[in-house]
Amino acid sequence: MINTSKLTKKFGDFTAVDKLGLDVAKGEVFGLLGPNGAGKTTTISMLITLVEPTSGTATVNGFDIVTQKSDVRKSIGIVFQEPSVDDLLTGRENLEMHAKLYCMPREIRKKRIREALELVELTERADSFVKTYSGGMRRRLELARGLLHRPKVMFLDEPTLGLDPQTREHIWMFIRKLNKEEKMTILLTTHYMEEADTLCDRIGVIDSGKIRVLGTPKELKRAIGGDTVVIRKKGFDRKKLRGLSFVKSIAQNGSETILGVQDAHSNLQKLLARIGPIDSVEVREASLTDVFLKYTGKKFRDEGEDGGEGGWGNRVMHQSNVRG
């Protein structure tokens, strides 16, 4: 649904997006994860035809973002990073304006607006001015507006930035709904790990305008290795772990034995078989934050691409585009 090839945007000497290659499949929720200024918004701006790339090409829904702007625009819905609904109009008026801009016939317009308002649960407040809305309600209105013309692809630029946890949960629910029920392909940017983890089928970690690593949240977490397995067992015998290459470290904390295990997900069975009966076990998978920091953190930049461990999952594409 979204394809980019060597997509590049320069602002003077500064390269915001650097030969970006992306491939988002139909029906997928794809997350662009990266620190502030990594090039997420610039990438979206190009894909939604707001900004033209300096070089490279991209297609959205099969249409070229430079030569077929109008077709691209008809295929997409957008929730911008900054609020873009009109304060001095009511919720319904905002939606009506949008529907007219997208040339929707009157009968369909009324029906879709009603449906969209119901979906985001704003029906009761539809005729109040947007300036009386809370941050979460505005976000929901923007979502409703973005999907009004039934786009094939939805772009969400930091959809939950600055919202409280309850509201965020709410917005996530709607995003899942759009993806499942409306079969929309979704590209979202975020720097909330949790958001990327719960929503996205696949994640691309972006920094300095380049994709650093790409894969499902699971793959990414598994690939960086360091999961933690905590075992409680009376009289734990360390010798039993000899020869297990995936056990990287052992530490004792009272009655708990804390093991650093590579890919605990697939190695747990083997591990437990070796140890025998236990009282309890707890597995802490590496979090996306670990992944994020690994690819965008200071350490990575200083050390270069050699992070020190092998064990890349086969399905994880690792693009070792290191600066310098």
Add this chain to the structure above:
Amino acid sequence: MVMNELEGIYAIWLREVKIYFREKERFVASVVSPLLWIFGFGAGLGATVAIAGVNYQTYVFPGIMVMTVLFTSVFYGLYVIWDRKLDFLKEVMVSPLSRRWVFVGKMLGGVSDAFIQSMVLFIIALVLQIPLTPAGFVASLVVIFLTAACMTSIGLFFGAILSSMESFQLVSNFVVWPLFLFSGALFPISNLPSWLQVLTFIDPLTYAVDALRGTMLGTGVFSFGLDAGVLMVFCVLAIGIGSWAFERMGKL
């Protein structure tokens, strides 16, 4: 297809007009300013001066009308800078409606604002017993339309090519005030030294002021046809550069 585009233009226009009526502060401020000029400046100076056989307050009235249209229109256009800052305009810019038509919708919105404001001034004209005939009224509306379309386009042009709010001052000092002062809104052009007169001839507002003096007071220097014709040329030029600037936005 043409119907669809009209719908889009209508949507943008409707938004502008709704906003205009809902932003009460803007409306009040824009009405108070011409009143100050008419009653403060016009009546004050008018106590001592009469030009072309009418008292100064009456003489300056068409000029104040043009001034109101000028300020409303240009600043309306400049507000695009603000809209762009807030991501608001993006919603419109990524819609399938082409930028040219977005521009037209915006421009018509500005023209409507200026029209509504000029209506307030027409009511004051009645109070001041300005000898306006029905035909003169209709002709005045034509002039106001052309002037507003031209000035809104200029405002939108600067709104599209400038990016900081500080540009307001720049445009105000280098565009708006010169356009006003060299239009002969406050005094007859013939009083100016000849080198300054040249400036007045390339100022579109000169023709707007002269045309309104003709339609309202019957004291125009040029014929109505000439004034309207020149205004129309300026109008087409301004719409041209304005829509060009809109289409260019984002290609930076």
